[in-house]
Amino acid sequence: MTDDPKGDDPKGDDPKGDHPEDDGPNWRPQTLAAQAMGWTDETTGAIIPPIHPATTYLRDADNAYRRGRMYARADNPTYDHASDLLTALEEGADTLLFASGMAAATAVFLALDPGDHVVVPKVMYWALRAWLHDSARRWGLDVEGVASDDLAGLAAAMRPGQTKLVWLETPANPLWTVSDIAAAAQLAHAAGAHLAVDSTVATPVFTRPLSLGADLVMHSATKYLNGHSDVVAGTLTTARQDALWGRIRQVLVQQGGILGAFEAWLLQRGMRSLFVRVEAAAASALALAHRLAAHPRVAQVLYPGLPDFAGHQLAARQMRGGFGGMLSIRVKGGEAAAVATAAKVRLWKRATSLGGVESLIEHRASVEGAGSPVPVDLLRLSVGLEALEDLYADLDQALRAAG
Amino acid sequence: MTIREPIPYSDAKLRRILASVKTIALVGASDNWNRPSYFVMKYLQGKGYHVIPVNPRLAGQALLGETVYGALQDIPQPVDMVEIFRASEAAPGIVEAAIAIGAKVVWMQLGVRHDQAAATAEAAGIEVVMDRCPKIEFGRLGGELSWSGVNTGLILNRAPAAPTERHRKERPLPPRNLEHGFAIRAIHSGAAPDPTTGARSTPIYQTTAYVFDDVEHAASLFNLHNFGYIYSRLTNPTVSVLEERVASLEGGRAAVAAASGHAAQFLTFFTLLEPGDEFLASTNLYGGSLTQFGLSFRKLGWACHFVDPKDPENFRRALTPRCKAIFVESLANPGGVIVDLEAVAAIAHDAGIPFIVDNTLATPYLCRPIEWGADIVCHSTTKFLAGHGNSLGGAVVESGRFDWAASDKFPSLSQPEPAYHGLNFYETFGDFAFTTKARTVALRDFGPALAPMNAFLTITGIETLPLRMERHVANAQAVAEFLEGHRQVGWVSYAGLASSPYRRLAEKYLPKGAGSVFTFGVKGGFESGIKLVESVRLFSHLANVGDTRSLILHPASTTHRQLSDQQRLAAGAGPDVIRLSVGLETVDDLIRDLDQALAATAS
Structure with missing residues (x-):
């Protein structure tokens, strides 16, 4: 097919093309991301991976599948580009792509057995919290909520031999509670449990949970990994190929919450600019946090980068190079003032989700409803890539107009 | 180059030749990098063939890393195939030399053909290909020609393999190329x-x-x-x-x-x-x-x-x-x-x-x-x-x-x-x-x-084109027949109707149906045309044709509005003209929709 016939095995040694780290220097994460692992197509030389809509793959005449792929529910070459890159960025052993962040997160719990004890944070992404306290319990998991930033409380919750999973989310949505991954890993492992971390907000730009001792890291890839508010996706990355990972893969393939090929392709496209996007958003978030803290209509700013934030010292140790692009403000005047502020913005978009290039504002308490730990005067801010002055000016006029 | 019907060599024969020969003497090799013979030599070298250039004008010189010989007889080693890159008239002499040096194949380049020389070669036990380019045939059989949008005639249920790839199991090809439906x-x-x-x-x-x-x-x-x-x-x-x-x-x-x-x-x-x-x-x-x-x-x-x-x-x-x-x-x-x-x-x-x-x-x-x-x-x-x-x-x-x-x-x-x-x-x-x-x-x-x-x-x-077109023309025929009998319709121009002046040409050129885009005239002219396109509920009013959905357009007020009245009439887009693109929906529903919209033009 090419001018350089490649011997008998059409796959060669490396089924996924040329990876620069295989024989080159140890490329830095920014380099790996920008080039999506330096992949090129051996058939055509294409420098961008093709989108494989194929649902099925050829088998050989003797019924073997020497190319390694059989059916696109289990795998798809288009997945490899996003998953290999994320595995490298998270310093893990393998990554699976899911149809959504919820599909990824619930797959971890569904890989456990009924009766297993799991420890989860009280402050966490509300949809997963709702699922854990309803569906997971009905399915038979023994779900225990703790204040995950309280190590003594976390230690007390552990039941050696019975606790199978500790779940952390740090910083945790939408109060941005920071939890100690390394300490939690020690506690979990001492009890014979796995530690899984939802690192959606931190992203691999600022935190590598697996290198701190976690066993699994989960992302709602809808957010920063894709970054353009045009893909719903989730990921899990494992520190090692173990029995739990095998069961998680089984949950994915058998329950079928797989990502579409086009979405996987968009995801690898979005991840190429991960570092510049996340670093820019975090720089703007930090500046906004400082300025809003001094705003007369703001009662409190919740942001791990502020020195007076409860988890700041831990965040400064655990997060490298920044504190993320998410912050929340509590508006003077209570719920009415908060809702009125969100109503008055012109540039910020009133919408749920986070981590996109456009800045979003949301009154979380009205979304999360009963049982939410979120104060009613809280507005969640997802800082995008717009000019900082425009973002601040718009919030400033909205806060004043609402006051 | 004169156009003749190409000789229908089977893919099996061409593939066998290209897979079996290793040394090719290229008679008429040019040292000009912009000449076809240079293209062919360079390409075949890249595919692993040993190509020996023959050209008396360049004898003794080097061309693409090979010594050029003045004549086939001067080549000191066995030659599997002689490629003739010369005018057809030169073929008999080259064939004689090819027989003398024991070549197994004589291949005459695209545009080169000499049936008598071919017969001489075949009588001497030499296989002959005429009026074909080995570069193009190699690229065609190996799938590369597809990259240029060329119709290779291949229908494959596995990835294409170059004629030199031998790692796959032998799959016998039919002695004559098959026609595919x-x-x-x-x-x-x-x-x-x-x-x-x-x-x-x-x-x-x-x-x-x-x-x-x-x-x-x-x-x-x-x-x-x-x-x-x-x-x-x-x-x-x-x-x-x-x-x-x-x-x-x-x-x-x-x-x-x-x-x-x-x-x-x-x-x-x-x-x-x-x-x-x-x-x-x-x-x-x-x-x-x-x-x-x-x-x-x-x-x-x-x-x-x-x-x-x-x-x-x-x-x-x-x-x-x-x-x-x-x-x-x-x-x-x-x-x-x-x-x-x-x-x-x-x-x-x-x-x-x-x-x-x-x-x-x-x-x-x-x-x-x-x-x-x-x-x-x-x-x-x-x-x-x-x-x-x-x-x-x-x-x-x-x-x-x-x-x-x-x-x-x-x-x-x-x-x-x-x-x-x-x-x-x-x-x-x-x-x-x-x-x-x-x-x-x-x-x-x-x-x-x-x-x-x-x-x-x-x-x-395109995978469903045959199925869709069958339904498109069946629906169009039914809609056209309905319109022809409607009192609000002045005329219908559909070549599938017995009344059409194009019926004879349609039977010759469009025997499976006269398409699904046609026009009719609504009584009441320009105003009725606008009323009609605004009254339909299933047909979509837009400027396209060939959709699964049925489409309707009043050309005089849209696609043809930039033309003069005279041009509009010449193009069949007068003031009363309505264009339909009949889609794949249930035809009874389409007819009912047109019926109620036509009734609205009368009110």
């Missing part, structure tokens, strides 16, 4: 399983560029010495599947895709015409084509003379010395006019110019203009080929039968082309020279390339 080609042509992954569906190569193996590889691609991908403005693996598929369905040699039907027409005429050239076109064309040809092309120095196609002889009468082509729509939009293709083709060929047919509304399922003498077929693939109203695109197909060198009318094809470093396209690429030049000059320099995602959606649409 239309529906087979609609699904398979151009699309083999992905060699890297085995993926059965065509990947969407959403990439802009392609990695070169090395500088030498890059140079050989830019010089067109090798087939391959450079940049997606020129070629793209997903787009080339579409190109080969459309070429195959039309029975053409090769195709080039474009971003839209209009872009396809631009590529066609830019490849044919010089400033000051002229061409003839039917007056019954899509309104956008009338504007493109009559106004925009004029700014490029090309004059279009419009001709009423109802009498084919009108074209002969309108010819001028600088006319370089005749262009018609096989089934005209919007009037449902059918042109007598065979008669117009004869007039074009008498004048030594190509006959171009826009086959958008008929599709190759209903009509294949090349079978009636067309040399070039244009498509807006946006319409029935893609078929779902979700992707724009265009395509140009060449028959491979037009002799560009028969006159001096087409210097940019038959003589060295300054826009491609003096390459002679016709001499080098033969029966796919036109699309190669359209791609490497017009597409390169003007850039209306088709997006890979649109190509993917279009090839997926």
Whole structure:
């Protein structure tokens, strides 16, 4: 097919093309991301991976599948580009792509057995919290909520031999509670449990949970990994190929919450600019946090980068190079003032989700409803890539107009 | 180069020859890097053949790393195959020498044929191939020619393998090449399983560029010495599947895709015409084509003379010395006019110019203009080929039968082309020279390339073309018959009706049905036309045709509004004219919708 016939095995040694780290220097994460692992197509030389809509793959005449792929529910070459890159960025052993962040997160719990004890944070992404306290319990998991930033409380919750999973989310949505991954890993492992971390907000730009001792890291890839508010996706990355990972893969393939090929392709496209996007958003978030803290209509700013934030010292140790692009403000005047502020913005978009290039504002308490730990005067801010002055000016006029 | 029917060598024979020979003596090797023999030598070397150049003028010199010999007898080692890159008259002498040195194969280059010399060689136990290029045949059998949108004739259920790849199990090929049915080609042509992954569906190569193996590889691609991908403005693996598929369905040699039907027409005429050239076109064309040809092309120095196609002889009468082509729509939009293709083709060929047919509304399922003498077929693939109203695109197909060198009318094809470093396209690429030049000059320099995602959606649409067209024409026939009997309808222009003046031509050129786009006249004129399109509930009021959905348009107030009253009437777009594109819905519902909307025009 090419001018350089490649011997008998059409796959060669490396089924996924040329990876620069295989024989080159140890490329830095920014380099790996920008080039999506330096992949090129051996058939055509294409420098961008093709989108494989194929649902099925050829088998050989003797019924073997020497190319390694059989059916696109289990795998798809288009997945490899996003998953290999994320595995490298998270310093893990393998990554699976899911149809959504919820599909990824619930797959971890569904890989456990009924009766297993799991420890989860009280402050966490509300949809997963709702699922854990309803569906997971009905399915038979023994779900225990703790204040995950309280190590003594976390230690007390552990039941050696019975606790199978500790779940952390740090910083945790939408109060941005920071939890100690390394300490939690020690506690979990001492009890014979796995530690899984939802690192959606931190992203691999600022935190590598697996290198701190976690066993699994989960992302709602809808957010920063894709970054353009045009893909719903989730990921899990494992520190090692173990029995739990095998069961998680089984949950994915058998329950079928797989990502579409086009979405996987968009995801690898979005991840190429991960570092510049996340670093820019975090720089703007930090500046906004400082300025809003001094705003007369703001009662409190919740942001791990502020020195007076409860988890700041831990965040400064655990997060490298920044504190993320998410912050929340509590508006003077209570719920009415908060809702009125969100109503008055012109540039910020009133919408749920986070981590996109456009800045979003949301009154979380009205979304999360009963049982939410979120104060009613809280507005969640997802800082995008717009000019900082425009973002601040718009919030400033909205806060004043609402006051 | 004169056009003759190619000798139908089987793929099995060509593959066996190319797989068995190792040493090739190339008689007539040139040291000019821009000559076809140089292309062939360099390409075959790259495929692992030992090519020994023979040329008395260069004897003793080195060419591409090999010593040139003055004659076959001077070569000191055994030769498996002798390739004749000389005029046909030289073949007998070279065959005698080939017999003397014990060659097993004599291969005469594209355009070289000598039946008597072939008989002599075969009597001596030598296998003979004539009028073929080993580079093109190697590339065709190995799948590389597909990258240029050439119709390889291959239908594969596994990735293509080069004729030299021996690691796969031997699969005996039939002694004669099989003809494949239309529906087979609609699904398979151009699309083999992905060699890297085995993926059965065509990947969407959403990439802009392609990695070169090395500088030498890059140079050989830019010089067109090798087939391959450079940049997606020129070629793209997903787009080339579409190109080969459309070429195959039309029975053409090769195709080039474009971003839209209009872009396809631009590529066609830019490849044919010089400033000051002229061409003839039917007056019954899509309104956008009338504007493109009559106004925009004029700014490029090309004059279009419009001709009423109802009498084919009108074209002969309108010819001028600088006319370089005749262009018609096989089934005209919007009037449902059918042109007598065979008669117009004869007039074009008498004048030594190509006959171009826009086959958008008929599709190759209903009509294949090349079978009636067309040399070039244009498509807006946006319409029935893609078929779902979700992707724009265009395509140009060449028959491979037009002799560009028969006159001096087409210097940019038959003589060295300054826009491609003096390459002679016709001499080098033969029966796919036109699309190669359209791609490497017009597409390169003007850039209306088709997006890979649109190509993917279009090839997926084409897979069901035969099924969709059957239903389209059945629904259109029923709707037309209903309208003809409606008291609010003045006339119906559908060639499938017994009352149509085009009924005879439809039976000849469109035996499976007269398409699903046609016009009728609503009583009450312009105002009733507007009332009707605003009263329908199922038909969508928009300016497209060839969708799964049924569409309705009042041309006088939309697509044809930029034309003069006279042009509108000539194009069949008068004030009372309503155009329908009948879709795939339940036909009773469509008829009921038109019935209630027609009733509204009467109130």
